[in-house]
Amino acid sequence: MLQEISENKYCVRQMDGSKGMLLLPDKSIKLIYGSPPYPNAERDYGVWRASEYIKKMAPFLDAGYTKLRDDGFIVINVKANREKASAKFASKRSLIIEKLAIEMEETWGFHCVDIEIWIKENPVPTGLRVACQDAYEQNLWFSKSPKWNINLDAIRRPYESHSVQTYESYEYKPRSNGNTYVRKNKRISPNPLGALPKNVICGGVSSRIDGHPAMQPLYLPEKYIKATTSENDLVVDPWMGSGTTGYAALSLGRYFAGFDVVEEYVAQANIRLLSIAGGVGNGEGHKTK
Numbered sequence: 001m002l003q004e005i006s007e008n009k010y011c012v013r014q015m016d017g018s019k020g021m022l023l024l025p026d027k028s029i030k031l032i033y034g035s036p037p038y039p040n041a042e043r044d045y046g047v048w049r050a051s052e053y054i055k056k057m058a059p060f061l062d063a064g065y066t067k068l069r070d071d072g073f074i075v076i077n078v079k080a081n082r083e084k085a086s087a088k089f090a091s092k093r094s095l096i097i098e099k100l101a102i103e104m105e106e107t108w109g110f111h112c113v114d115i116e117i118w119i120k121e122n123p124v125p126t127g128l129r130v131a132c133q134d135a136y137e138q139n140l141w142f143s144k145s146p147k148w149n150i151n152l153d154a155i156r157r158p159y160e161s162h163s164v165q166t167y168e169s170y171e172y173k174p175r176s177n178g179n180t181y182v183r184k185n186k187r188i189s190p191n192p193l194g195a196l197p198k199n200v201i202c203g204g205v206s207s208r209i210d211g212h213p214a215m216q217p218l219y220l221p222e223k224y225i226k227a228t229t230s231e232n233d234l235v236v237d238p239w240m241g242s243g244t245t246g247y248a249a250l251s252l253g254r255y256f257a258g259f260d261v262v263e264e265y266v267a268q269a270n271i272r273l274l275s276i277a278g279g280v281g282n283g284e285g286h287k288t289k
């Protein structure tokens with residue numbers, strides 16, 4: 001599989017993603033980025049109930065840990081859907097994502113970089129009246145190593161105009177009680193590469209194309225690929241869907257491997273990736289079961 005990736009820049013397979021990762025050499029992946037079936041979400045690819053969610057995720061985390069490089073990262077984009085309402089219970093928000101994050105540290109030994117929030121500017125209405133409109137998802141960002149390196153410069157953003165004004169007019173002074181980072185009076189000038197990135201991502205939801213019901217916007221995988229990988233590193237999405245992660249990875253000059261159990265999605269991803277990989281490889285060869 002590694003040879004296929006190095007020749008064609010990518011490789012996709014119709015198979016369970018946890019088993020797919022096992023086909024790669026140990027410590028070969030720099031970033032695992034993906035969006036598994038969401039807990040309780042009823043999709044045509046099945047339902048992963050909150051009650052069995054950790055059990056479903058376990059083989060992916062086992063394989064991921066073994067196949068990640070020591071300086072590798074895993075980012076899981078996910079949303080906790082609500083439990084079904086009953087005569088006695090309103091449709092309550094599942095805490096399984098929080099539990100998954102804790103298990104990733106305590107059971108698998110990953111280290112939490114952050115739990116980032118993706119705010120969806122055009123959320124799909126749920127019609128539920130038991131809480132506010134559901135408008136965010138979580139990105140569980142973990143490092144294999146307890147001491148990690150992230151390329152924050154690669155994901156800096158433009159300064160807000162009021163921040164620039166503050167920099168221009170404000171002089172930082174040490175506090176009289178000594179509890180301060182600032183040792184002497186100083187002005188801070190803006191970083192020419194932009195402001196530090198936020199741990200909140202705001203943007204629109206992708207419109208559905210070509211039949212995949214949960215296609216992501218490109219800006220989500222792009223952020224983590226830029227922050228955690230360099231050119232020619234290997235990025236893997238074990239729940240590849242329409243191939244958004246692969247498209248972002250190849251556009252940024254990284255290698256990609258992706259897996260999905262649904263034949264139609266693998267074919268769709270393959271067409272997308274072939275277009276960005278510069279026409280190398282052939283569709284047949286990338287789509288083996």
Ligand SMILES: C[S@@+](CC[C@H](N)C(=O)[O-])C[C@H]1O[C@@H](n2cnc3c(N)ncnc32)[C@H](O)[C@@H]1O
Pocket residue numbers: 015016017018034035036037038045212214215216217238239240241242243244245259260261262265
């Ligand atoms: C939330 S979608 C991912 C969408 C993707 N990020 C995109 O932009 O199109 C989850 C995907 O996981 C796939 N899936 C479900 N069980 C799987 C398994 N055991 N191994 C690999 N993929 C699986 C589904 O077919 C679905 O395409």
